[in-house]
Amino acid sequence: MLLSGTTQYAIRAVVHVAEHAVDEPLRVDEIAAALDVPRNYLSKTLHQLVRAGVLRSGRGPRGGFQLAEAPEALTLARVAAPFDDLAQRKCLLGRATCTSRSPCSAHGRWEKLSSAMLAFFGRTTIADLMAEIAERPSTAPANDRRASKATARKASPSRARPAGRTRTTP
Template sequence: MLLSATAEHALRAVILLARHGAATALSADAIADQLGAPRNYLAKTLNALAKAGIVHSARGAAGGFTLAVPPEELTLQRIIAPFDDTRIPACLLRNHACDSQNPCALHPKWNAIVGYAARKFAETTVADLLEDVPAMNEAPVLTGAL
């Protein structure tokens, strides 16, 4: 299961917000700059995340975006759901739909692969991803001899 560019940008923006913490909001422009994403495109993506209840949006001088869901509770599936359909894509061998009622030769293996990815997206949280990554306001932990 490959992610669309929009779902990937949404995931990257949420990870950035989680690393940044909830102390202050980040503007859409600041997030776009840090991610190297087009500003208008990312602003629309962030607004879709706000509509889905994943981020809070506030206007004004101190406004911007913050996470609306704690990283420990926010699954990757919830982040990508507004942008990507997690159903099995079109048949890889034929030019029409493929399903369990009318499977192609690749259907069982492809279904297993896509199902595995979907399960991982559903059970992995943002906190799981960031377990060994320092917050943006923390210095990185150096290991080993200098």
């Protein structure tokens, strides 16, 4: 795999949180069920994302996970960082020191692709991956305005919560 399983969990989880934890935090159980991923393992993974400043968490009733920043600010590189050293892929043959000064035999040919990959992870954001759910072109917004999500407010809560007063980002 290109990314470790844990990193894939992390990206999918953060996208899911970004999409569904708009009003109130989302609990691990819901995320794990939605992604079909082991609950306790995901819990640990999410906690690492909290420490990395990608998510925020709270315990007890009304606890759960939310984004710590706007999805447009969360690059895949940031989400993957705690689990995967992406820069390591710069050398195809795994040499720790593979520079243009001391290149491995594949260096010159691989360089362009590896830079493109790093750029991809550095530029693609969680918001980019949310696009397809957000899109709802009934009124046909021309290009990529996923802001239209605002119209479809509050996608049906998968599990009925006591439905207390809605807390809007305390």
